Amino acid sequence: xxxxxxxxxxxxxxxxxxxxxxxxxxxxxxxxxxxxxxxxxxxxxxxxxxxxxxxxxxxxxxxxxxxxxxxxxxxxxxxxxxxxxxxxxxxxxxxxxxxxxxxxxxxxxxxxxxxxxxxxxxxxxxxxxxxxxxxxxxxxxxxxxxxxxxxxxxxxxxxxxxxxxxxxxxxxxxxxxxxxxxxxxxxxxxxxxxxxxxxxxxxxxxxxxxxxxxxxxxxxxxxxxxxxxxxxxxxxxxxxxxxxxxxxxxxxxxxxxxxxxxxxxxxxxxxxxxxxxxxxxxxxxxxxxxxxxxxxxxxxxxxxxxxxxxxxxxxxxxxxxxxxxxxxxxxxxxxxxxxxxxxxxxxxxxxxxxxxxxxxxxxxxxxxxxxxxxxxxxxxxxxxxxxxxxxxxxxxxxxxxxxxxxxxxxxxxxxxxxxxxxxxxxxxxxxxxxxxxxxxxxxxxxxxxxxxxxxxxxxxxxxxxxxxxxxxxxxxxxxxxxxxxxxxxxxxxxxxxxxxxxxxxxxxxxxxxxxxxxxx
Amino acid sequence: xxxxxxxxxxxxxxxxxxxxxxxxxxxxxxxxxxxxxxxxxxxxxxxxxxxxxxxxxxxxxxxxxxxxxxxxxxxxxxxxxxxxxxxxxxxxxxxxxxxxxxxxxxxxxxxxxxxxxxxxxxxxxxxxxxxxxxxxxxxxxxxxxxxxxxxxxxxxxxxxxxxxxxxxxxxxxxxxxxxxxxxxxxxxxxxxxxxxxxxxxxxxxxxxxxxxxxxxxxxxxxxxxxxxxxxxxxxxxxxxxxxxxxxxxxxxxxxxxxxxxxxxxxxxxxxxxxxxxxxxxxxxxxxxxxxxxxxxxxxxxx
Numbered sequence: 001x002x003x004x005x006x007x008x009x010x011x012x013x014x015x016x017x018x019x020x021x022x023x024x025x026x027x028x029x030x031x032x033x034x035x036x037x038x039x040x041x042x043x044x045x046x047x048x049x050x051x052x053x054x055x056x057x058x059x060x061x062x063x064x065x066x067x068x069x070x071x072x073x074x075x076x077x078x079x080x081x082x083x084x085x086x087x088x089x090x091x092x093x094x095x096x097x098x099x100x101x102x103x104x105x106x107x108x109x110x111x112x113x114x115x116x117x118x119x120x121x122x123x124x125x126x127x128x129x130x131x132x133x134x135x136x137x138x139x140x141x142x143x144x145x146x147x148x149x150x151x152x153x154x155x156x157x158x159x160x161x162x163x164x165x166x167x168x169x170x171x172x173x174x175x176x177x178x179x180x181x182x183x184x185x186x187x188x189x190x191x192x193x194x195x196x197x198x199x200x201x202x203x204x205x206x207x208x209x210x211x212x213x214x215x216x217x218x219x220x221x222x223x224x225x226x227x228x229x230x231x232x233x234x235x236x237x238x239x240x241x242x243x244x245x246x247x248x249x250x251x252x253x254x255x256x257x258x259x260x261x262x263x264x265x266x267x268x269x270x271x272x273x274x275x276x277x278x279x280x281x282x283x284x285x286x287x288x289x290x291x292x293x294x295x296x297x298x299x300x301x302x303x304x305x306x307x308x309x310x311x312x313x314x315x316x317x318x319x320x321x322x323x324x325x326x327x328x329x330x331x332x333x334x335x336x337x338x339x340x341x342x343x344x345x346x347x348x349x350x351x352x353x354x355x356x357x358x359x360x361x362x363x364x365x366x367x368x369x370x371x372x373x374x375x376x377x378x379x380x381x382x383x384x385x386x387x388x389x390x391x392x393x394x395x396x397x398x399x400x401x402x403x404x405x406x407x408x409x410x411x412x413x414x415x416x417x418x419x420x421x422x423x424x425x426x427x428x429x430x431x432x433x434x435x436x437x438x439x440x441x442x443x444x445x446x447x448x449x450x451x452x453x454x455x456x457x458x459x460x461x462x463x464x465x466x467x468x469x470x471x472x473x474x475x476x477x478x479x480x481x482x483x484x485x486x487x488x489x490x491x492x493x494x495x496x497x498x499x500x501x502x503x504x505x506x507x508x509x510x511x512x513x514x515x516x517x518x519x520x
Numbered sequence: 521x522x523x524x525x526x527x528x529x530x531x532x533x534x535x536x537x538x539x540x541x542x543x544x545x546x547x548x549x550x551x552x553x554x555x556x557x558x559x560x561x562x563x564x565x566x567x568x569x570x571x572x573x574x575x576x577x578x579x580x581x582x583x584x585x586x587x588x589x590x591x592x593x594x595x596x597x598x599x600x601x602x603x604x605x606x607x608x609x610x611x612x613x614x615x616x617x618x619x620x621x622x623x624x625x626x627x628x629x630x631x632x633x634x635x636x637x638x639x640x641x642x643x644x645x646x647x648x649x650x651x652x653x654x655x656x657x658x659x660x661x662x663x664x665x666x667x668x669x670x671x672x673x674x675x676x677x678x679x680x681x682x683x684x685x686x687x688x689x690x691x692x693x694x695x696x697x698x699x700x701x702x703x704x705x706x707x708x709x710x711x712x713x714x715x716x717x718x719x720x721x722x723x724x725x726x727x728x729x730x731x732x733x734x735x736x737x738x739x740x741x742x743x744x745x746x747x748x749x750x751x752x753x754x755x756x757x758x759x760x761x762x763x764x765x766x767x768x769x770x771x772x773x774x775x776x777x778x779x780x781x782x783x784x785x786x787x788x789x790x791x792x793x794x795x796x797x798x799x800x801x802x803x804x805x806x807x808x809x810x811x812x813x814x815x816x817x818x819x820x821x822x
Contacts, residue, residue, distance in 0.1 A: 007614035049789035062580020150603040154611035179594040183587045187762045194771030195761035197580045201771040208772035411732040
């Protein structure tokens with residue numbers, strides 16, 4: 001039996017997550033991922049007007065806010081029989097594009113970068129760059145007043161932390177610059193979304209705001225500023241780190257996991273044409289020499305609750321899913337359910353999407369020896385941010401052409417009233433991966449509502465067949481030479497961009513003793 | 521602004537911290553015991569220690585706060601505040617972050633911000649942080665602090681101006697701003713949305729938006745699309761959101777009443793007019809805001 005350590009809370013993520021690992025000979029031997037907060041949005045919606053669902057489910061998460069709004073209206077469009085006009089689709093896509101542009105760089109700089117930098121190396125910067133010296137002065141000033149929060153306390157920097165003074169100083173400058181960039185990107189989302197976080201303007205049937213030319217130009221102008229930062233700072237930083245100081249982590253494939261990937265596909269490149277910016281597909285047991293992508297089939301998704309605090313039962317299709325707590329279940333250790341595709345544990349998110357898309361830039365990195373894992377996940381995220389920026393420009397052009405012609409439409413007003421009976425499913429690829437919403441309508445009210453969310457896939461506990469979730473599997477074998485300094489554990493978990501408010505829809509921990517959670 | 525933060529006197533700091541500690545739920549005794557020690561320890565920095573706790577939340581308020589541009593968020597978190605514990609931005613994890621939390625609580629004199637709700641069922645086990653029920657970390661603020669007001673910034677998510685502005689108000693005046701009966705600052709929640717709505721004249725003319733595609737209707741009243749403006753108190757029509765770029769009513773969706781305690785239970789259905797409230801009934805109220813018992817406009821000095 002190895003040493004057991006618990007990281008609780010895992011910070012710089014959304015939500016409440018606890019990770020338990022068992023360490024033997026300096027490596028992770030086994031791992032348990034526990035979501036420690038219940039939500040219950042599905043229960044809240046029962047009996048309500050179906051149109052409420054998009055507004056309420058947006059509140060599942062305030063970081064990847066509004067992705068639920070979009071996925072929910074996809075399910076509602078399906079149930080109401082709504083035909084969204086192209087104008088409505090373009091506006092929805094632009095709002096979601098802005099969401100991507102805000103979310104991905106923020107993850108790299110503000111949620112992850114501190115795991116890879118020995119920030120105190122700044123004190124040794126001796127260069128002449130005025131801006132870098134300003135950063136040095138700022139940090140040295142914090143140290144002098146003995147108040148370096150929130151940059152410390154921290155796990156001790158290990159051999160993979162960058163300590164070259166110029167690299168670290170420049171990375172911290174970008175961390176500070178990126179704080180303004182994410183705030184500006186959020187405002188860009190509000191141009192069409194109404195406000196951010198939690199957009200208002202995405203509803204069943206389309207969109208609520210007829211755009212004017214000023215708004216589109218404003219959006220484009222803000223996009224220019226974002227594109228400049230993404231192309232000149234964010235992508236070069238990720239690639240420089242990934243192929244430089246972090247290459248040893250990439251080479252050992254830290255945080256690989258099951259090597260099963262899924263993308264349900266998202267965002268029409270040029271609506272109403274069906275070609276997608278993120279293609280749909282499934283990869284089982286990735287073979288890099290010969291990547292086989294199977295078609296995505298939503299009917300192969302089931303959710304197990306064997307090790308989750310829900311009433312026991314067979315794995316169910318989400319459309320028929322139930323959410324009833326069982327806080328007394330002895331073997332349960334998470335409020336997260338365990339979704340499986342064709343019975344297998346899958347990874348969702350940027351790496352999955354870009355492998356399914358066979359992104360040549362990502363595969364180029366892989367050819368150089370960067371195995372799929374933590375570093376490849378960051379690279380995939382940066383590469384797809386650029387793809388989203390490029391798509392936003394095209395959507396703006398298409399919108400300007402269409403909106404200035406008579407008969408421009410943004411909403412299917414014929415299908416605004418809820419049907420008496422109906423059911424619908426919606427699928428979307430938000431920044432963190434495959435998302436599905438399912439609705440059943442009876443007497444024009446919501447009879448049942450279920451979501452299978454990106455972090456539910458990645459953060460899931462074991463399923464009925466005892467297959468580990470993707471976080472758990474990707475931790476196996478990770479080097480943890482010092483149990484008091486599990487920096488690789490948080491690097492791996494954070495590389496997925498966890499969003500636990502999303503992952504968990506109901507949960508319980510009566511006790512926090514790790515022994516109670518060990519799975520035989 | 522920087523001079524305000526930079527030159528705050530010890531006396532102001534004490535006043536501010538006492539008020540804030542009470543507001544966000546720190547026991548006054550706990551504060552008094554620890555204040556002098558923390559002041560001594562941070563004389564050089566003068567930054568206000570902050571503990572920001574996330575309960576059963578979606579992090580939307582954190583994200584909203586991180587959208588501050590004036591002053592920029594980098595200035596707030598690095599130069600002006602000493603963010604000792606905030607799960608979403610702090611460097612440390614696990615026991616490292618827990619130690620920072622306990623040390624700050626022990627020293628006292630910090631600002632406590634609570635985001636999200638505090639689940640109390642099943643002994644608080646529906647939300648666990650660092651192995652403790654969140655309920656035990658942030659016990660109901662009102663239960664601890666009986667003789668001091670609690671500030672409630674109630675929109676969903678919090679408006680960044682409301683949060684930063686409330687903190688600034690303390691710094692400038694050393695006082696809690698006048699509050700309504702729900703403990704919301706009157707400077708932000710004193711007026712009714714319907715009273716300040718730019719679509720109000722269309723309401724009076726009973727011209728209601730039916731079709732979002734029609735440019736001829738795009739400024740019409742959103743009452744029949746479920747706007748809850750007449751039941752909601754907040755300064756959104758004046759302040760707007762995201763640096764004034766847009767807000768719920770301008771984008772054609774209407775107000776959904778997120779600033780009110782009865783949101784969402786009594787605001788549903790969100791996208792159709794509430795049959796219980798007729799147009800005539802709403803029209804009877806000349807200044808709608810003065811007629812709601814929960815919001816008496818009698819702001820009190822504290």
